[in-house]
Amino acid sequence: MLDDFVIRAVLAGLMVAVVAGPLGAFVVWRRMAYFGDTVSHSALLGVALGFLLGLNLNLLVTVVCVTVAVLLVFLQRRQELASDTLLGILAHSALSLGMVAVAFVEGLRVDLMAYLFGDILAVTRGDLAAIAIGGLLALVLLTILWRPLLAITVHEEIARVEGVPVLPVRLGLMLLIAVVIASAMQVVGVLLITALMIIPAATARRFARTPEEMGLLAAGFGVLAVLLGIWGSFSHDTPTGPSIVVAAMLVFVVLQFLPFSRSHHPQAPPPE
């Protein structure tokens, strides 16, 4: 029988991968990779606030991520600064603010490396429960939002004219990303969460014909990356979080070179 902490690590990794895959598809479709980075970089601020206020860390990280995400949505509507500029300002300010805030908490010795790169082997039963609840919540919300999200991703104005409540749906997506980041933080850390969302989704693209296929395949490739990464980390004694991301990258690279064709992709069927 495997050690208990290994089982917990694998379970945590798998749960995160299953949610991060389909959600990552939206991050890729909507070109939100940098957005994910920004939100995750603010997670550290949540950790510091959690210590300061003596509250549950997962909860505060989620709250801070959601706040930053919502703030971003509204700042982007003003359109005075380009989106990437705005994200650049927020991402690095949030990360620095978090680190400065951590330094201000007296007597606190936060293992910074653990937050930046994850500490999946230290996952407790409580963490596992939090990840499970967060993950389940995220999957349910994602299922409800899937169609309207897809509609606004393809063309936001047509969707709005056809009656999709655009702002609530977009806020819902932000909430989802924040929840997933808060849960995934322990697995790969705040610096690498985005990788766990976008690499499996990008890997899935060439094998998928529908958005749903791409989401499911992304979950599958995420699971593969987590298993390979944890195994590699054990056999080569490497940091687990980065190992998972390296595994995801290797899967992506290998599958890019795999010869593969599907009848309808990428060419259109010949006209009648």
Place this chain on the structure above:
Amino acid sequence: MGTAGALGATIAAGTLYYIEMTEANRERRARGRTADPVLIEASDLGLVRNGRTILDGVSLSIRRGQVVVVIGPNGAGKTSLLRVLLGLWEPSSGQLYRGRRLRVGYMPQRIQVDPILPLSVRRFLTLRHRAPLPRLREGLRQVGVPHLLDAPIQTLSGGEMQRVLLARALLGEPDLLVLDEPAQGVDVAGQGEVFNLIDRLRRDTGCGVLMVSHELHLVMAAADVVMCINQHVCCTGRPEEVSRHPEYQQLFPDAGLHGIGVYTHHHNHVHDLTGEVKPVGEATENSDDAR
């Protein structure tokens, strides 16, 4: 019943609209859709964005079964006007009335779907309104591209995309069809088809049509009301009246030289002669005075 109330109010106002009596409308009322003969009514709309006046004192109304075409030079604010009427942008001033539960089919100028998103035409058509396969096939056949059902959306040419967009707008069974440059990128034979289709649809379903177009001669043939704008309303009226208007001739000097074939046609509808619609001559003078 809100719809019955609306009908009552219409009769109380002393006006009975012919178009109200059609089968399509009876069915529409039964399904709880807007039964108001006026789909959209805008008065004195103004739009200022980033300190620049884009629209100034624009008024128009679109009724069921009516084809209203907006023309004007580049930068005249045609697309902006559509956006305001669609509710995508808030007007800076003026009033906008939209019929209750108005169903709008919108066809934007062009759309591009990122290749990273795997999406077939079939899926694209049903993004908002689920529909059985035969209806999708019928919808695509109507716009002349039945073979594209399973094609990835990114592989379509500009003209094919326009047709697919039109098919999607129609699948929602709209009360009002809003088209931004519907013939752009469509070949000449296709343009005729598209306009014929639009004309047939408004007769069959009684929907209103609002479109922006550059294809002056085709537009003139299809329109009930033509509105020529350049931030303000330059002139508005039936196609043959607008084409004789000095401001129109000033904006489109070539149009006069090549002699646009204005196709004058008769309608058995009464809506353009009755009710609250301003007499065409008066509206034209007013908009001129405002300048």
